[in-house]
Amino acid sequence: MNIEVILLALSPIFLAFIIYEFVKHRKHYDIKDSLTNTALALLHQGSDAIALLLLMPFFYWLHQFALFDISMSLATVFIAFLLQDFLYYWFHKASHHIHWLWAAHVVHHSSTKMNFSTAFRQSLMYPLAGMWVFWLPMIIIGFDPRVAFTVVALNLAFQFFVHTQIVDKLGWLEKVFNTPSHHRVHHSTNKAYLDRNFAGVLIIWDKLFGTYVEEDTEKNGPCRFGIVGQIQSNNPFYISFHQWIYMIKSAFNAKGLKAKCRVLFSYPTSSVEKQNAES
Ligand SMILES: [Zn+2]
Numbered sequence: 066m067n068i069e070v071i072l073l074a075l076s077p078i079f080l081a082f083i084i085y086e087f088v089k090h091r092k093h094y095d096i097k098d099s100l101t102n103t104a105l106a107l108l109h110q111g112s113d114a115i116a117l118l119l120l121m122p123f124f125y126w127l128h129q130f131a132l133f134d135i136s137m138s139l140a141t142v143f144i145a146f147l148l149q150d151f152l153y154y155w156f157h158k159a160s161h162h163i164h165w166l167w168a169a170h171v172v173h174h175s176s177t178k179m180n181f182s183t184a185f186r187q188s189l190m191y192p193l194a195g196m197w198v199f200w201l202p203m204i205i206i207g208f209d210p211r212v213a214f215t216v217v218a219l220n221l222a223f224q225f226f227v228h229t230q231i232v233d234k235l236g237w238l239e240k241v242f243n244t245p246s247h248h249r250v251h252h253s254t255n256k257a258y259l260d261r262n263f264a265g266v267l268i269i270w271d272k273l274f275g276t277y278v279e280e281d282t283e284k285n286g287p288c289r290f291g292i293v294g295q296i297q298s299n300n301p302f303y304i305s306f307h308q309w310i311y312m313i314k315s316a317f318n319a320k321g322l323k324a325k326c327r328v329l330f331s332y333p334t335s336s337v338e339k340q341n342a343e344s
């Protein structure tokens with residue numbers, strides 16, 4: 066099974082949740098925004114499918130040098146799931162701190178809406194940005210590439226359910242799992258919430274590595290969804306490429322190799338903020 070098949074098999078469930086939320090909680094939706102999310106999802110699925118096809122031979126080639134021979138069982142799949150969730154945390158944290166990765170990840174954050182359809186707002190540039198590089202340790206340790214990419218898909222499928230405003234805090238589950246409440250914080254530009262809650266499935270990584278913040282509306286106000294330097298566009302191509310164009314132009318204009326590398330790999334600046342500063 067690969068990522069596309071798992072996500073495709075689950076798509077009727079995703080669709081049912083979106084329809085329910087759309088009908089019952091219309092205020093969280095903007096039709097144009099959700100259509101943009103759909104277009105971005107299709108572009109992302111297409112580029113992901115092509116990338117997997119091209120990369121699978123490489124993953125299997127690498128697998129022959131694996132450190133351990135790990136057979137497939139319920140226990141090893143569970144360990145693979147834990148390890149992948151840990152790696153996802155670092156991928157996600159890096160995506161908010163390294164401009165090269167943010168250029169792709171910004172797509173997911175570029176909406177001021179937060180609903181189940183936001184989960185599908187993804188970048189077609191992830192394969193080029195190198196999301197897959199973060200899963201290589203699993204292959205090197207000895208997990209079969211199919212197992213590795215199955216747990217990637219399950220992790221992403223879980224994350225669909227945390228993109229909503231209609232679910233309040235979930236009691237003890239908040240302590241262990243990434244929940245709608247934790248992920249609302251992650252999508253917010255409120256000062257206290259910036260670059261927090263990078264979890265995929267388990268929130269424990271944020272708690273362990275000091276990036277956890279609880280949603281506290283009384284203290285921090287209601288969540289303001291979007292990005293610092295909000296872009297105002299529903300054009301899927303503009304949304305997919307604006308940060309890349311801004312980043313490459315900035316790198317081109319920077320004097321010297323060191324400065325160019327700094328543009329590409331240090332903390333990202335917003336393309337819109339820069340435009341505003343210049344005008
Ligand atoms: Zn993020």
Ligand SMILES: [Zn+2]
Nearest residue numbers: 173228248252
């Ligand atoms: Zn999200």
